[in-house]
Amino acid sequence: MTIPSHPTRPVDWTAIRRRMAAAIEQTEASLEASTKDAHGQGRETSSLLGADPFAGQGEAEKIGLVSFMLSQRQFALEVSYVCEIVSMIRLSPVPGMPLHVCGVYDLRGQLLPAFDLSALLDLAPRNGPANDWAIVCGQAQPEFLILSDAAPEILSLPLEDIRPAEPDPGDKAWHCATTEAGTFILDGRRLLEDRHLFLEDNQIMAGEAERKGTDASPVCE
Structure with missing residues (x-):
C-alpha cells in the first residue's frame, strides 16, 4: 500500500494546538446541541467536548x-478537523459516483457527502457492517463524513511520539505524520x-431524491 504524503516540511505543532483550541471553543454550543438531538433520534453522537483530551495535561507537550x-x-x-462522531448512519446512494463516494447523510437537515478513504489510499475494500461509524469532518462547519471500520477513539499523545511523514511519490498529500x-x-x-x-449540490440532491424515492436503508459496498 502506498500512503499518500507530501514533501518533508516541519510540523508546526504550535499552530496545530492553536487551531484545536479555537475549534473547540467555536463548536462547543453546536456539539452540545447535536448530542441532545442524537439521543432523541436513537443515534449515538460523541462530542469531543464530552471527554477533553487535554484535561489535566500539559498543552505544550500533547x-x-x-x-x-x-x-x-x-x-x-x-x-x-473533527466536528463529531456518529454511529448507525443511514446513507442515500448517489448514482454514477466513484467507489469512494458512499452516499449522502442527513445531519440534522444538512446533507453531507460520505466517503470511504480505502480506495483512495489503495487499501483492501471495507468489509463487515458498512455504515456503523463515521467521522464528521470540518472546521467552521461540517463538510463531509469519512467512514470507519470501528468506533473512532479520542487520543492525546506526547509530541515526542509523533514523527513527520517520510517523502513519498504519491499524488495526494494527506499523510503528514506517523505515531510510534x-x-x-x-x-x-x-x-x-x-x-x-x-x-x-446537484449530486447531493440526487442522493436525497433517491432516498425519498426508495425509502430504503442503503449500504456502502
Whole structure:
C-alpha cells in the first residue's frame, strides 16, 4: 500500500494546538446541541467536548487526535478537523459516483457527502457492517463524513511520539505524520481541500431524491 504524503516540511505543532483550541471553543454550543438531538433520534453522537483530551495535561507537550480504522490499519485526524462522531448512519446512494463516494447523510437537515478513504489510499475494500461509524469532518462547519471500520477513539499523545511523514511519490498529500505505534496521521486541511472529497449540490440532491424515492436503508459496498 502506498500512503499518500507530501514533501518533508516541519510540523508546526504550535499552530496545530492553536487551531484545536479555537475549534473547540467555536463548536462547543453546536456539539452540545447535536448530542441532545442524537439521543432523541436513537443515534449515538460523541462530542469531543464530552471527554477533553487535554484535561489535566500539559498543552505544550500533547496533541489531540481522533483515530479510526480502515482495512485493519489505524489512521487519525487532529481534533480541530473533527466536528463529531456518529454511529448507525443511514446513507442515500448517489448514482454514477466513484467507489469512494458512499452516499449522502442527513445531519440534522444538512446533507453531507460520505466517503470511504480505502480506495483512495489503495487499501483492501471495507468489509463487515458498512455504515456503523463515521467521522464528521470540518472546521467552521461540517463538510463531509469519512467512514470507519470501528468506533473512532479520542487520543492525546506526547509530541515526542509523533514523527513527520517520510517523502513519498504519491499524488495526494494527506499523510503528514506517523505515531510510534504506527498510526498514520492525515492532514485535515488537505483533506478538506481535496477535490476527491467534494460533491456538487446537484449530486447531493440526487442522493436525497433517491432516498425519498426508495425509502430504503442503503449500504456502502
